[in-house]
Amino acid sequence: xxxxxxxxxxxxxxxxxxxxxxxxxxxxxxxxxxxxxxxxxxxxxxxxxxxxxxxxxxxxxxxxxxxxxxxxxxxxxxxxxxxxxxxxxxxxxxxxxxxxxxxxxxxxxxxxxxxxxxxxxxxxxxxxxxxxx
Amino acid sequence: xxxxxxxxxxxxxxxxxxxxxxxxxxxxxxxxxxxxxxxxxxxxxxxxxxxxxxxxxxxxxxxxxxxxxxxxxxxxxxxxxxxxxxxxxxxxxxxxxxxxxxxxxxxxxxxxxxxxxxxxxxxxxxxxxxxx
Numbered sequence: 001x002x003x004x005x006x007x008x009x010x011x012x013x014x015x016x017x018x019x020x021x022x023x024x025x026x027x028x029x030x031x032x033x034x035x036x037x038x039x040x041x042x043x044x045x046x047x048x049x050x051x052x053x054x055x056x057x058x059x060x061x062x063x064x065x066x067x068x069x070x071x072x073x074x075x076x077x078x079x080x081x082x083x084x085x086x087x088x089x090x091x092x093x094x095x096x097x098x099x100x101x102x103x104x105x106x107x108x109x110x111x112x113x114x115x116x117x118x119x120x121x122x123x124x125x126x127x128x129x130x131x132x133x
Numbered sequence: 134x135x136x137x138x139x140x141x142x143x144x145x146x147x148x149x150x151x152x153x154x155x156x157x158x159x160x161x162x163x164x165x166x167x168x169x170x171x172x173x174x175x176x177x178x179x180x181x182x183x184x185x186x187x188x189x190x191x192x193x194x195x196x197x198x199x200x201x202x203x204x205x206x207x208x209x210x211x212x213x214x215x216x217x218x219x220x221x222x223x224x225x226x227x228x229x230x231x232x233x234x235x236x237x238x239x240x241x242x243x244x245x246x247x248x249x250x251x252x253x254x255x256x257x258x259x260x261x262x263x264x265x
Contacts (some may be wrong), residue, residue, distance in 0.1 A: 023148070042167070056170070124173070126176045
């Protein structure tokens with residue numbers, strides 16, 4: 001007598017069934033990370049300082065980014081001229097909101113051109129982007 | 134001609150490729166998503182001399198090596214006497230002009246601003262950095 005072992009059709013189904021709880025958990029984790037986290041460009045050249053401020057970041061007309069090398073961009077435009085001149089070309093008013101992303105390890109003097117420009121144009125609101133501790 | 138139409142067996146979707154894709158998505162979201170949100174710290178950068186004269190005003194200079202100079206007197210930044218002065222200033226609703234020595238890191242300046250805010254000093258002015 002020749003015995004041929006046939007794969008039991010239910011074996012595959014059993015495997016699938018036992019994996020369903022695992023898949024449920026993986027799906028839950030996936031949904032958690034998709035909803036709770038947000039994807040942000042990580043820039044090693046621009047790590048903003050930490051503070052305990054919990055005010056959400058406003059949107060602003062003028063965004064200045066000063067990276068670890070001291071180079072800055074205004075609204076994405078690399079600064080070739082000095083900051084005052086570049087801000088002047090945006091014709092700011094006292095109500096213009098200026099936000100500054102500055103690398104945390106830069107010396108305080110890196111913030112001077114921003115402060116001087118803000119003073120020169122009489123801008124009332126200067127925001128420093130920080131991350132919550 | 135006799136055509137034999139065989140009933141099509143419904144093919145169930147195999148679960149293994151599905152899990153592969155879900156795992157890859159999970160890894161992507163776990164590694165790339167951040168939970169820290171960007172916050173803001175509001176600074177007043179008014180021109181010098183615009184402060185009202187009826188509130189007492191003080192000058193704080195942030196020096197390197199965790200020292201501060203309050204109206205010309207040197208303190209360690211975590212000294213109790215400095216904390217007491219800050220509390221008194223907050224009670225008197227004093228306005229503070231803060232200037233950091235140019236070599237002090239931005240993070241330290243922000244930390245001091247943070248501390249002044251948490252004590253209750255709201256009239257805070259940041260001046261451009263000074264030479265040591």
